[in-house]
Amino acid sequence: MDVFGGAPRFLAYPRTFTVQSGADALLKCQITGDPQPSIAWEKDKAPIAPAGRFRVQAEGNVYSLLVSRVTPEDGGQYICKAKNSVGETYAAATLKVEPGEPRCEGHPDDRAPVFLARPLSLRVGRGEDVAFSCRVLGQPGPVLEWEKDGRKLSDLFESSHFCVGKEPEDWHFLRLFGSRPPDGGVYVCRARNRAGEALAAAVLLVDPSSREPRDGPSLGPPRNCLPLSCCDKAPEQPAEGRPRRRHVAGPEPEPEPWAALTNGEAAPSTPRAKAFTVSEGKHAKFRCYVTGKPKPEIVWKKDGKAVVPGRRHLAYEDREGYFILKVLYCKPRDQGLYVCTASNTAGQTLSAVQLHVREIGLGVCLGWFG
DSSP states (O other): OOTGGGSOEEEEOOOOEEEETTSOEEEEEEEEOSSOOEEEEEETTEEOOSOTTEEEEEETTEEEEEEOSOOGGGOEEEEEEEEOSSOEEEEEEEEEEEOOOOOOOOOTTOEEEEEEEOOOOEEEETTOOEEEEEEEEEESOOEEEEEETTEEHHHHSOGGGEEEEEETTTEEEEEESSOOGGGOEEEEEEEEETTEEEEEEEEEEEESSOSSOOOSOOOOOOOOOBOOSOOSSOOOOOOTTOOOOOOOSOOOOOOTTEEEOOOOOOOSSOOOEEEEEEETTSEEEEEEBOOOSSOOEEEEEETTEEOOOSSSEEEEEOTTSOEEEEEOSOOGGGOEEEEEEEEETTEEEEEEEEEEEEOOOEEEOOOOOO
């Protein structure tokens, strides 16, 4: 028999991830070896005794460590060690614990809400009715709340302007009647139950004029935002009184560690939100080129709430006229729907990108012979 072939080795490493305080954390890995290895878990180099809130399980060659009702003190580096008479190996993953409301004890069958269908972004004319719909599952059945730009609908609209409800097969809806330009923005559906919470967001753009053509002059609103990955020349300036947008020729890759977010032009009927994934610890960069008379005001939002510039969030206009938002050293909590809103006295336009943050695990292997 090949001696090295019997040493333990990881087929799947434990994954670094973030949980809220009070939730359960499950570290899993898959290990093979002949003879079957013994498994031991450590936290910050101290052995973990499988008792109390710590439970160790093994199903075939899949080994797991369950930490129930985590506290901030449970955060740290966890190591899974595998050893047999041929050799040993280990892998490490970091558990991050964020502050949160304590989780109530629930039934073992409880499941946090999950969106099977998310609301779609829409573009409508003034006076049209709007309908957002989504499908969400959870155990127990989740309670849904709709928000606009981070505020409850009841704080923004009269009760006659909107309605929410539920339809068969776990479908939920939000309807707005006789839409108006101020109705434009980011709408968030928040689903909660005792097992957790999930969010889904969509953009609504309301044209200041109705869809029917009309005679007479009109002042042009800002044109749809145009996020680009990179460019090799400055954008052309619009003619006086004619707001417009232009593609810039010559896209080229953005140098590391930046992960540039690219979104094509919005279709005439819907401001599409493309999805983009960036690795944890990398930087994300959004670029948006907007024209309009008078010059539009730019606001960046995440999941309907304004992004506040700070140490990890930089917002500015560069020399070429692009509006930039940088998110430095991305963390899992940075993922969400990012929207660039441009507005002036003539109207408003939006562009959106869904950002996902991929969490990275750490794995190390050692082999030795006896």
